Amino acid sequence: MTTDSATGAAPSQARQKPLIRDEKKRDSKTIARSYHLPPTTNLSTHDITGPTLHVQKGNGIYIYDDEGKEYIEGMSGLWNVSLGFSEKRLVEAATKQLNELPYYHLFSAKAHDPAIDLAEGLIKIAPWASKVFFANSGSEANDTVVKMVWYYNNALDRPKKKKIFSRIKAYHGIAVGSGSLTGIPKNHADFDLPIKNIYHTSCPHYYRYGREGESEEEYATRLAEEFEKMVVEQGGAEECAAFIAEPVLGAGGVIVPPKTYYAKMQAIVKKYDMLWIDDEVICGFGRLGDMWGAETLDIKPDILVSSKAISNAYLPLSCVMVADNVYQVLVTQSKKHGVFAHGFTGSGHPVACAVALEVLKIYEERAIVQHVKDVVPHFWEKLKTFEGHPLVGEVRGIGLIAALECVKDKATKEAFDAGLGVGAKVAEFAQTHGLIVRNLGDSIALCPPLIITEAQIDELLSRLSKALDDTLEWVKAKR
Ligand SMILES: Cc1ncc(COP(=O)(O)O)c(C=O)c1O
Numbered sequence: 155m156t157t158d159s160a161t162g163a164a165p166s167q168a169r170q171k172p173l174i175r176d177e178k179k180r181d182s183k184t185i186a187r188s189y190h191l192p193p194t195t196n197l198s199t200h201d202i203t204g205p206t207l208h209v210q211k212g213n214g215i216y217i218y219d220d221e222g223k224e225y226i227e228g229m230s231g232l233w234n235v236s237l238g239f240s241e242k243r244l245v246e247a248a249t250k251q252l253n254e255l256p257y258y259h260l261f262s263a264k265a266h267d268p269a270i271d272l273a274e275g276l277i278k279i280a281p282w283a284s285k286v287f288f289a290n291s292g293s294e295a296n297d298t299v300v301k302m303v304w305y306y307n308n309a310l311d312r313p314k315k316k317k318i319f320s321r322i323k324a325y326h327g328i329a330v331g332s333g334s335l336t337g338i339p340k341n342h343a344d345f346d347l348p349i350k351n352i353y354h355t356s357c358p359h360y361y362r363y364g365r366e367g368e369s370e371e372e373y374a375t376r377l378a379e380e381f382e383k384m385v386v387e388q389g390g391a392e393e394c395a396a397f398i399a400e401p402v403l404g405a406g407g408v409i410v411p412p413k414t415y416y417a418k419m420q421a422i423v424k425k426y427d428m429l430w431i432d433d434e435v436i437c438g439f440g441r442l443g444d445m446w447g448a449e450t451l452d453i454k455p456d457i458l459v460s461s462k463a464i465s466n467a468y469l470p471l472s473c474v475m476v477a478d479n480v481y482q483v484l485v486t487q488s489k490k491h492g493v494f495a496h497g498f499t500g501s502g503h504p505v506a507c508a509v510a511l512e513v514l515k516i517y518e519e520r521a522i523v524q525h526v527k528d529v530v531p532h533f534w535e536k537l538k539t540f541e542g543h544p545l546v547g548e549v550r551g552i553g554l555i556a557a558l559e560c561v562k563d564k565a566t567k568e569a570f571d572a573g574l575g576v577g578a579k580v581a582e583f584a585q586t587h588g589l590i591v592r593n594l595g596d597s598i599a600l601c602p603p604l605i606i607t608e609a610q611i612d613e614l615l616s617r618l619s620k621a622l623d624d625t626l627e628w629v630k631a632k633r
Pocket residue numbers: 232290291292293294296325326327328400404405433434435436461
């Protein structure tokens with residue numbers, strides 16, 4: 155009989171001993187604290203407490219921690235797992251592709267089926283675009299966009315036309331170009347961002363920044379006028395190249411711009427011959443109730459960026475879709491240089507593309523966008539009842555993305571002292587009640603998997619309600 159080399163026991167006996175697993179469990183916090191530098195985390199807290207949640211597995215809209223506790227993933231991970239955590243068809247598509255062609259690049263006009271078929275599939279659902287460029291993350295895609303805008307204007311012999319406008323509270327990623335487009339101070343502080351030629355215009359949040367007695371439309375006019383003034387101050391058509399916007403600002407607080415805003419902003423972008431860059435990394439793939447946020451909010455992009463739900467987040471993938479007017483200019487410039495000298499080793503990775511192709515098939519076969527349209531009225535009917543909660547100042551959002559903003563005084567909209575961490579407390583209590591939400595300051599974001607049912611929406615909101623009640627008690631005790 156063979157024996158286990160470490161314990162000298164028979165293999166079956168060794169297997170029965172939960173030695174390795176138990177040790178791992180006992181040590182996982184220490185291991186994490188000792189070796190891992192986690193993204194977007196307070197490192198000093200992590201050094202002391204370790205991870206806040208150790209996730210072991212997922213099923214549908216649920217995840218489970220290392221103790222087996224179930225949570226509804228109210229954020230679809232990072233706004234991305236739209237089809238849930240156990241989509242076997244995606245696993246099979248990845249496995250098949252790994253067996254067939256696990257990797258090949260696309261430099262120097264190489265091609266493989268997953269990338270070209272996905273490019274075709276994406277243009278079918280975004281017919282205004284003519285070409286697709288692949289990258290691996292939203293940040294890479296938006297860095298690509300910054301470079302494309304500059305390259306495009308150099309090609310047109312407009313060397314001064316390089317300024318790109320984003321918005322305060324926008325989130326477009328974290329690399330050098332995309333991180334500069336992001337308009338959240340913490341993402342800039344001490345990273346020496348933003349780089350030059352990037353500007354941020356006002357955040358279009360009516361509840362927070364609309365004036366007393368000002369209608370949404372008037373507020374939108376004011377924002378558009380402010381933007382135009384900024385464009386003129388920065389050299390107008392000669393120097394201003396592009397405007398980038400998420401249809402709904404996601405990580406900045408789930409902010410739906412006021413009525414008429416996009417029509418007014420698009421008029422200015424057109425007037426100064428700038429490009430409209432539509433960052434649909436969160437809003438695309440049905441999140442707002444149509445395939446693209448641009449459809450829901452009537453935006454006409456020149457360039458569209460997608461990621462996250464494109465591969466259901468099972469593998470990293472992003473893309474930049476360009477309209478033909480932009481593409482033809484890139485062609486001219488690449489002819490001049492002999493190459494469009496931009497690309498990533500992982501651009502159009504065959505396994506990620508194979509997964510994304512299967513995602514597209516699932517969206518069509520299961521009519522995912524229609525499902526969103528079907529459950530959205532129920533979601534909003536229930537969610538609006540939270541307006542009556544003593545802690546909630548605003549319930550905002552559209553489709554299956556929302557935020558509840560916690561305030562100290564509902565009548566005056568006075569915010570809590572940021573140091574109190576009310577939003578973080580809601581997220582903490584929610585976790586205790588088996589719900590994952592994300593606090594963006596004191597706004598609590600919800601972005602559930604698109605496959606969520608009405609019964610699951612009820613369960614999600616019931617857990618959220620408990621978390622808000624607990625937080626209210628906690629706030630009262632603090633006072
Ligand atoms: C709108 C938007 N753009 C870009 C990004 C950056 O994507 P990534 O984190 O994949 O770099 C994000 C990430 O959340 C996003 O929400």
